Amino acid sequence: MEGLAIAYTSLSVPVDTKAVLCCPPILLTTVVVATWEITFRDNSSCTRAYRRDNNETKDSNCTDTRITWVSRPDQNPALQIDPVATTHDGNYTCEMVTPNGNFRHGYYLQVLVPPEVTLFQSGNGTAVCKAAAGKPAAQISWTPEGTCVTEQEHWDNGTVTVQSTCSWEGHHVPNVSCSVSHVTGNKSLSLALGPGVGILGFPESSLLIILCMKFSLFLIILVIVVKRINDCRKE
Template sequence: MLCPWRTANLGLLLILTVFLVTEAERAARPNDSLILHHSKENVALASSSSCMDETQITQNNSAFLTEANTSWPILMGKNAVLCCPPIALKYLIIITWEIILRDQPFCKKAYKKETNETKETNCTDERITWVSRPDQNPALQIRPVAITHDGYYRCIMGAPDGNFHRGYHLQVLVTPEVTLFQSRNGTAVCKAAAGKPAAQISWIPEGDCVTEQEYGGNGTVTVKSTCHWEGHDVSTVTCHVSHLTGNKSLDIELPPVAGAKKSAKLYILCIILAISVLIIVGFIWLLKIGRCRKHKWNKTEATPVEEDEMQPYASYTEKSNPLYDTTNKVKVPQALQSEVETNLHAV
């Protein structure tokens, strides 16, 4: 069984140990008044176009930021503001910007607080300047950003407790000019010209493609993709260009493939041939009908007409009238007949 006074002594000893460890850590830290509070807000502001000032300084610093490097892609033609580390300006001794650009000499911009003077070394680009007076805002600005501003920018802030750094790997982006056209041999060509960095080209549907890249002297890249869909019944294709500055899609209609063209021509030829045969057969049939009618008409005109046919009523009267019937003659008395015969003999 534990005694109450022993338990209390153990608790006091534990509290004293924690207090001593906390004080030792606090004594080992540098002067907190020089460092800005490293919160999520400060990180967001550091990546934005506006810089922090002394009103954001807090005495309760929870992180010790000595150096930071940021990769910053920015579109050509925009304005850029590069910020220094979040250090209270009243504690600064010197501010230096080091600028390393491609194919250009090392540039250095410095401000010395003691003499309140600025100095530049090998800095010839007039678009890279201080945002305002260095003693008020040590940030650097680029107005506007060009391809030649690709490079590394570092702000060094000298204070009694040491130097603090913040660097930027500035990557200037250039939007490519996208075109889609059909070549003479029937293939489709998609071109993303003068982009930075190089664009990615894909096709819908996928075909047999060849992609080429052409590098410009200013760091831009032209990508050309040539595709054909031999043996596939494809009427419309889509070229999709992916780039850091945004994506773009273009459509184009393709003519029928060679096999389809041949089949269509053969089909049309068969239809024309069938129509021609029908016309010829119809013409021959009409010609035969005309000849038959003419022959029949001539035969009808050459046949003689019988008298009985020309005088049907007279013939009918003669044959049907008893007066003209030779087989049914009227009988004469015999005495009269003898007398007639005697007279005939006498004559």
């Protein structure tokens, strides 16, 4: 009787670790052929096969030396990737051919990359939180909340850089913190804002102009007062 059992599993693995992908749990003594069919994210493909009758392994287009059998395929036809890289994203399917039918198990492999998180104050008086080259894209939130613009930049290796730029116009905000949420772990950074962020929402250059105008007005008033005092003494 011809039988077919198909199952698909989503598998997320951190970059630079080892991944092990298993075939269906079939009695190995009944397996005639075990085959791994791999389709990578860039649509390139690779096939690894083992035939029990002549104890032979065969590869087709498999040039990545990081993808190997876990051990002897007659003992364990599982596949391993060591170490995992972003180029290993894709579909991996193991098919076991037996006298009782063919059995398959498939994986969708997603490689996770933690982003590099930085927080700094920019020259125009805003605060910038960046989660660089993460996979998948990270999420950024602020404390306290401000007026923010978030941008994403996608890279060829599947990673994404997320940058959030915030200002707090009309509020006195001496300290801010940004929280980056990611499947590989969360991170929070804090920053003491310098004079570049105006208390009343003015940029640093505008505040300097205002201070100069106030000082000039003070000097004018002082000159007028001194002149009047001198005039009174003359009288």
